[in-house]
Amino acid sequence: xxxxxxxxxxxxxxxxxxxxxxxxxxxxxxxxxxxxxxxxxxxxxxxxxxxxxxxxxxxxxxxxxxxxxxxxxxxxxxxxxxxxxxxxxxxxxxxxxxxxxxxxxxxxxxxxxxxxxxxxxxxxxxxxxxxxxxxxxxxxxxxx
Numbered sequence: 001x002x003x004x005x006x007x008x009x010x011x012x013x014x015x016x017x018x019x020x021x022x023x024x025x026x027x028x029x030x031x032x033x034x035x036x037x038x039x040x041x042x043x044x045x046x047x048x049x050x051x052x053x054x055x056x057x058x059x060x061x062x063x064x065x066x067x068x069x070x071x072x073x074x075x076x077x078x079x080x081x082x083x084x085x086x087x088x089x090x091x092x093x094x095x096x097x098x099x100x101x102x103x104x105x106x107x108x109x110x111x112x113x114x115x116x117x118x119x120x121x122x123x124x125x126x127x128x129x130x131x132x133x134x135x136x137x138x139x140x141x142x143x144x
Contacts, residue, residue, distance in 0.1 A: 059096030075129075077105075086120070095111050105129065
């Protein structure tokens with residue numbers, strides 16, 4: 001697997017999740033705008049929970065990446081999401097922030113809001129901070 005292909009996979013992931021833009025990233029915080037499409041919904045026009053988890057997970061990871069730098073890859077060890085209200089088609093905003101960070105582990109929280117600012121879901125995660133070169137070497141080796 002070439003380094004270019006690893007980058008292509010990240011872009012495909014952003015497209016699959018409906019990422020519109022990174023609104024904010026830095027200082028241990030990130031906000032990402034997504035567009036929830038009808039193809040992401042099940043009965044009654046409700047976005048499937050896996051997308052909600054993915055959006056919050058991505059925002060929490062971006063919060064870590066914004067603080068830790070490009071040489072660190074955040075790897076989720078644990079993820080918990082509580083759903084408060086259904087997400088429907090339209091723009092949503094995933095926010096993530098670092099609660100506490102050590103040398104190799106970060107405790108991160110996040111939430112998903114609709115365009116009106118209503119909190120739809122909240123999440124928390126324990127994230128292992130891995131050297132990016134090590135993660136990419138494993139990805140290349142497993143593709144061979």
